[in-house]
Amino acid sequence: MQQLQFALLTSLLLLLLLPGIRSTATAQEQEVNIVHYQPEQVHLAFGDNLRDIVVTWSTRGSPNASVVQFARNYLNDDPTEAKGTWKRFVDGGKKARTQYIHNVELKDLEPDTQYEYTCGSPLGWSAVYNFKTPPAGENWSPSLAIFGDMGNENAQSMGRLQQDTERGMYDAIIHVGDFAYDMDTSNAAVGDAFMRQIESVAAYVPYMVCPGNHEEKYNFSNYRARFNMPGETDSLWYSFNLGPVHFVSYSSEVYYFLSYGFKLLTKQFEWLERDLAEANLPENRAKRPWIITYGHRPMYCSDDKEYDCNSQLETYIRQGLPMLKWFGLEDLFYKHGVDVEIFAHEHFYTRLWPIYNYKVYNGSAEAPYTNPKAPIQIITGSAGCKEEREPFSNDLPAWNAYHSNDYGYTRLKAHNGTHLHFEQVSDDQDGAIVDSFWVIKDKHGAYPTHQ
Template sequence: MYTNSLQDIVVTWSTRSSTNQSVVNFAEHYIHDKLIIVSGIWQRFQDGGKQARTQYIHKVTLTSLKPDTRYEYSCGSNLGWSAVYNFKTPPAGDKWSPSLAIYGDMGNENAQSLARLQQDTQHGMYDAIIHVGDFAYDMDTNDARVGDEFMRQIETVAAYVPYMVCPGNHEEKYNFSNYRTRFNMPGEGDSLWYSFNMGPVHFVSFSTEVYYFLDYGMKLLTKQFEWLEQDLAEANLPENRAKRPWIITYGHRPMYCSDDKEYDCDGNLETYIRQGLPLLKWFGLEDLFYKHGVDVEFFAHEHFYTRLWPIYDFKVYNGSTDAPYTNPKAPIQIITGSAGCNENREPFSTNLPDWNAFHSNDYGYTRLKAHNATHLYFEQVSDDKDGQIVDSFWVIKDKHGAYS
């Protein structure tokens, strides 16, 4: 399930056989004679593996939903129906306080954080989930059977709250076909890039992988960069920042990190997404995000959690010595790639850079609460420590816009 707008929800599921129908029955109370019946579309998906396994992906959009209302629904066809699930729509307008869980790098094996995320979701703690790339490890493995199993694993989360995603390097096989088909995000970027609004926040999702898998051509890279320029410029207009002051981005590979193992991210080398393609320095994102006043940037890829000081061009731009995240003078970056996978944890560099404010390689995930136009609250949950909060901080801004 994902959110297409504040009043639309899209339900997606798959079947092994063709049903020739894609139907969702829903209502505020799941009573047979009061159900609203909505039909959608389906597409045939053939995995690129040797067995060329086929399945059918179904997509139904529920529109004109009432704000702040709980609905119950089931999906299927005359050949069979799912269990009855439920979701709650957000309040009307922009002046409400969404809560989200955010993480990357969660696999079918060793998904350490999943049980706690399922429990949180069932307790109604989140308005949405953001998964910052790398799913299942990998969705194409064993002729996409691992992808099937992973989608079943996250059902107890994704059937109840919008599950928003971006691609990671582990989705690359067959030109990201498993990712593109299984996840139908809003917009026209083939789920590789899109944006959506939630309360006082404009969220922007993008693909870092268009910088690395150039065998598929340069077109995706140029199209995404043009789209990002346009989307961020519009979000940064004074009238839009008055309604939704916070701009938060998420993409898989980080601009900065402190892992000695990474060939392009050891704290000294220039990352492609930060500076642009090697030698040419085209399509770098750090200047673009700085120019349009992005407040917070989420990344994953590294199997740990790192909170950075406000940073631009390797320099720290804290708001003040006593309150570094109050009116910071550069974007704040968070790496949250420790949800759990079969590649286990990754070590930190022996000598951590000055811009590293806090780090942990406990399995876990990040929570975000957008309180209002001036205050964001973050905390890092440690699954190793039975749900203990190992890091928390506020970001406070009196004014939003381009950094000078």
């Protein structure tokens, strides 16, 4: 009898407590779901033209919706709603960590206009960010920050770049390869941390990128999934116009990781030939006189690397594949009158004299960058990463015009069709400008034939 009474009492207590238990469990489930659906890693890129801005972000779970709400004044205006797509990304590591990467294109925006936006879904929204669209046409002066080789650890330049962005100093940022160190590390947790880290910059200004050697793991899958550059080439190569400049981004890594396919190399080279030929047409050169390329690994460098970057070893991107000399970029860029070539990979800053085939072709002794007779190359790979700095050679080559291994980044302002201005910011020296120079060209196009 006592056992029966005890059983009945226990059953009654369970019935009384069950709603509370179920309520607690539901609350916990909701809390987990909120975390899973909360947008993170928000960043921007230009679309196929400057009136289109692409918003990209990640969630841990799939809310089955990708929405951006935007307006000139988000709190006081009725926002416009744009919908996009999402894709499931599974990291190649042992844990096969899954996230959902969302992509929404805001099309036909008004030029030279500030917008405020939030992204997500009814299950979770981001903070409200803002961006400003570029002016229409070519007759304006874009400003950019340019650097490569910035990691999650020792991201020395990050704080200063955040301040610059908050002050509205840039129309775009270009990251010339090597992110996070590495995005696949710890089953892609390092990549997630890095993308959250740059959100304070990349959610406010288009963050344009190219792949580096540190993105190679699992066939560049983290890079290709996380970024959405113009075109349909998984962000491996593309171009865009900004004011008087035609920017061309490409992958130096297709020369080094041929195990992922020889076809990528040939397709990129064919695309570069077409893109540069079109950009160099007289009518296009009249509208956008400057052509600037960026890819991760340099053609020339000033340190004693044991591979592919000294006077004894030909760089693959410069001369083409070993022995065959196929798909070299130096001749291609020279033929189509590329004005400036930007690289990273070496953890320092170097400004070269105008150079072609190891020879210096300055405009003149007094003004080497006024009407130079060959492209100007810049290496800017000192933004800061856990691999730290790299030393220069004891005997610097004749084409080395200036060098510094201070942590920092490069600024570019394209004043008009005849004047470019570059600065190198040293974070070690509290933002001091350690190098500054003008590139002045009265005429753009193919360079003279050099013997």
